[in-house]
Amino acid sequence: MSVVTPDSESAAVPLSRTRVKLVVCTVLAALAVGVGLPARVVLALALTSLAIPVAVALAGGGRAARELLLPAHRRAPGSGLGHTPEQGERVVT
Numbered sequence: 001m002s003v004v005t006p007d008s009e010s011a012a013v014p015l016s017r018t019r020v021k022l023v024v025c026t027v028l029a030a031l032a033v034g035v036g037l038p039a040r041v042v043l044a045l046a047l048t049s050l051a052i053p054v055a056v057a058l059a060g061g062g063r064a065a066r067e068l069l070l071p072a073h074r075r076a077p078g079s080g081l082g083h084t085p086e087q088g089e090r091v092v093t
Helices: 015-035 039-069 085-089
Strands: 002-004 012-014
Touching: 012 015, 015 039
Parallel strands: none
Antiparallel strands: 002 012
């Protein structure tokens, strides 16, 4: 899923890229606290981390925000035959 901006030349931004930015900002905020950077730097990074999900929710709705924060685990195309766990446990003779 991607977030689309409402302007005339809308550019879709993949949620995976936005998720990476969210993780980076959050890690940098934690690192800034750990290293002892000034409060304004920590506050700026923390507010940026909080603003990313808000911006996604405003641009793509609640569903996009949920997908940003709780990504669905999908199997890779080549990760097997697509069997359910119950089918995988059966013994084929």
